[in-house]
Amino acid sequence: MRKPKRIIIREEYCMGCRLCEVYCITQHSKSKDIIKAYRGEEPRPVSGIYFEEKGFVSFALQCRHCDDAPCLEACITGAMYRDESTGMVLHDRERCVGCWMCIMACPYGVVKPDFGERKVASKCDLCIEAEFPACVEHCPNEAIVLVDEEGERIYKEAV
Amino acid sequence: MTRSRYLIIGNSTAGVAAIEAIRQVDGKGAITVVSDEDVVNYSRPLISYYLGGRVSEERMAFRDRRFYERNGVTLILGRKAEELDVEGRKVVLSDGTSLHYGKLLIATGGRPIIPPMDGLQKVREGAFTFTRLSDAKGILGYIRENEVEEAVVLGAGLIGLKATEGLVERGVKVTIVELADRILANTLDREASAILERALGDWGCKVIKEDTISRVVSSRGKVREVVLRSGRSLSAPLLVIAVGVRPNLELVEDTPISYDRGITVDEHMRTSVEDVYAAGDVAQAKDFLSGWSSVIAVWPVAFRQGKVAGWNMAGREVRYEGLFPMNSVELAGIPTISFGTTTPPEADGYEILTRRDEESYRKIVLKENRLVGAIFLGRIERAGIFSGLIRDGIDVSSFKEELLSDDFGLLVLPAEYRKHMVTGEGMEV
Amino acid sequence: MAKAKYRPEFIVQRDDEKCIRCQVCVRMCSNDVHAYYPDTVISDSFKCVGCHFCEDLCPTGAIAIRRSEPHIKENYHWSGTDVYNIIKQADTGGVLLTGMGCDRPYKDYFGHIVLNASQVTNPSIDPLREPMELRTFIGGKPEVVIIGKSSEPELRTQIPPQLELETPIMFSAMSYGSISLNACKSLAKAACDFGTCWNTGEGGLHRDLSPYAHRAIVQVASGRFGVNKEYLDAGCAVEIKIGQGAKPGIGGHLPGEKVPEEVSRTRMIPEGTDALSPAPHHDIYSIEDLKQLIFALKEATRYEKPVGVKIAAVHNVAPIASGIVRAGADFVVIDGIRGGTGAAPTLIRNNVGIPIELAIAVVDSRLREEGIRNRASIIAAGGFRSSADVVKAIALGADAVYIGTAALIALGCHLCQRCYTGKCNWGIATQDPYLTKRLNPEIGARRAYNLLRAWSLEIKEMLGGMGINAIESLRGNREQLRGVGLNEVELELLGIKHAGEAW
């Protein structure tokens, strides 16, 4: 199996601005335009990020695209699947029935219920459409970075 | 006579998981899968969604036909494995075919328990169990043909309630009969049961507790009415019997393979006979919490066991670490997730934390500062973190107060553990 | 009622059509300017210090921070600032405080000096095609060099210890305490990566900075914070700090709030106590005392490292520098009136000291006249804004320069001058862990390195234009400079001709 690119979280540099969420939502919106996404689209997409903050420690957590992913084992519809070409754990909203087995199984707690158009699970897809995760691209302090199978940093410019 | 390196009996959760695992290790060895059901693939938990009309037949599969093709699996459908000869390493099917195997996986799951009820043997139509797609189809057809408007469901366990949900979605009024003094007695605690029961009531369902069906009345082979132990009788143009499942041991009964409640397996999912493995609802494997072995008939456990069995069959040695009961269901619009021991024996050193508010109920069960069980009702976000805490045996004393807080997350976990989780590359296998 | 309201210095403008209520500004401003009110964001311009952090982060560009017009009826003599300063002082009875360097409109001499370039008579050099040497050595140079007579060339003279720099630009002293550890790390790493030096300032050497100590000039100031044998051994040179351009003649004061555990450990003072640097060194009251300290430090470092002295550029800077060189210093640092600081009384910062351009010229001339220029290097500091300033400083006689403010701007500083509040939104001049994490030292180091690289490339271009291929040949080469709009006294002090005059 191919190992996916991964987002590494460096909580010591997370400033807590939450721009990652803003750009995640924008990237997963219909218009992909930040102002339209926020001011016009209903329902607004759910961000793939859980932002946690306590005192001065904070971080933005998204799906870890586990090697041995419990959500894949728990999903009763096959909506949660491993994309063979990239190694990523992806989610097919069409098949999903919103049973929340994945929410139960994910030890990082990063699958969110999305009560938008239809009740489905929702999680980070590493912006597969855009080829580079929006949260990483826009993190002003490089608190979240993308690495390849070997753990080497991947920069947006290189993609 | 065909011979295959891997023979799998049962084409459901555990069987499919085993195929995936085998192929991760061995890309070529021939795999044959036998199922007595006549469907390429479907997800058992979805039968209630199908019954309720929420999922179409095409969407029932959790792996499509291409999955079998891609993995080079020979599928033998609609035939039952009737005899197992472990000496001769072969399985004989209902049509007389013999299949030789190198490694055998028994993933025959469970079958519904049918408690004794007078008059049931006279019923030819209108009484169903609810574990297979054919059951759901049968019920649906019966409702349509007979314009059924009400039904009795025996058993307020998970399957009974799921059947109820499907029926309600089809406009059928359901009365549930349950022997225990509450619904979902095996998975939930009293408080959670009460909340769900109220919600079921709001939904128009009636729940009769501490009672059971003693007699079934039929006419011309069709079920009409049930009489309860209390003497009460209920009109029942449709009866669904859902009091539980038990491991499907038929195939091993006359073999040297040991079994207890289910087929007993070791940490590599091996049975007592060489090259024969068992996984899923039919297997009795290590229970993470008690350390004993038990049958835990839920999907994620079946899947994991199937995978571990597959890996080991193909030669990658992987230990099954044991799992615990876990479930996620949504009943009457209320999502519920539960893990492990939710109603521990009193005293015995358990500590219980609960929190109740408008839209949610949460309960945490601790033993010696380690999580052994939890219930989340209403708000289920981030519940999975708790499954991780159980599995990793994390001492929660330093953040016990936070366990039930609204913003519970990885951040409250001890820094080292958290850093390993968030900085690392996901779970190491 | 003699009570006046302050006027906001800045106006926070929010374009409501662009505002998506993401509240990044609300979360980020350490001055609590923005607040979320059910479905709208409101801003209190009074609190804004003009650091532009929110403006830079706002994902839709909805925010603009504009300077507000003074409401006072200003006149030629009374500026709005003067008036509001008085109002403030009448309110508080306190000394006005500020951060960064002097911002008063004293003549900008660099802005009145132009450089030469070769035309026809001597060819210019293309730095992309030909080698161009920026390598700079800091330290005393011998009077004469004796070469042995054997077949192999052999240096008989013992050369005093030198700092070898790949570019004549170093990062000036900014202590851990006045700036964050992440800011220190950024500069330290950039200096090491580029092959130049950074300076610990008077705050000691935090253990996380020890990987960069081999390129650290360690400072010994009047507070003697964090000074011990390991500290002296760790660095590549020692700098005795007598004065600082932003506040000549006065000491330093790091308030107890900026002395959390880590700072206290590094400075070797109790946590939460004010770190007071006395105005004078209490053991230095004469050049002789200074000489003792210089040699004590040389002794302590086994004569293996250059030991220098940093002073503020004041009226007597030339004779003082001469005394320092005669006292045995291997380098003299002169910090001009534009030199930055983390905190200084506004009026001191704005009114004490002299411009660095004049100071460099008079010190260099004086040392040459006395025949001791070779004994020490001159490092100039205070307000260098570009590579052109650096080139001019070197042509005036400096060996190298220190940059402070420019380096901090590379790390994000927007010159709001509120360093002394400890609320620096950019994570630079603060110890608040909520703010310091905003400066990722990887990014900081990358940007500071880029600045060194960019300036060095530009210096090479300018040198090439002058037909010079080594920075050594520019040093004190005042013929490359011409004044524009300077009077005779200024030209004489600078030792340069007026534009239009040939060699």
Ligand SMILES: Cc1cc2nc3c(=O)[nH]c(=O)nc-3n(C[C@H](O)[C@H](O)[C@H](O)COP(=O)(O)OP(=O)(O)OC[C@H]3O[C@@H](n4cnc5c(N)ncnc54)[C@H](O)[C@@H]3O)c2cc1C
């Ligand atoms: C209605 C319903 C809802 C459920 N909902 C959930 C849920 O929400 N969450 C959850 O975790 N779990 C749920 N479960 C349980 C879950 O479906 C099972 O734990 C899981 O499917 C077990 O998988 P398995 O592969 O072990 O066995 P099974 O799914 O039982 O499959 C065994 C297969 O083997 C076949 N077979 C048996 N004997 C033979 C033979 N001799 N020859 C050939 N074929 C044979 C059977 O026909 C069957 O197809 C539900 C179960 C039911 C019935």
Ligand code: SF4
């Ligand atoms: S959703 Fe959770 S379990 Fe699934 S791959 Fe992502 S992190 Fe792993």
Ligand code: SF4
């Ligand atoms: S919610 Fe969707 S993705 Fe998650 S387990 Fe259920 S069907 Fe699969």
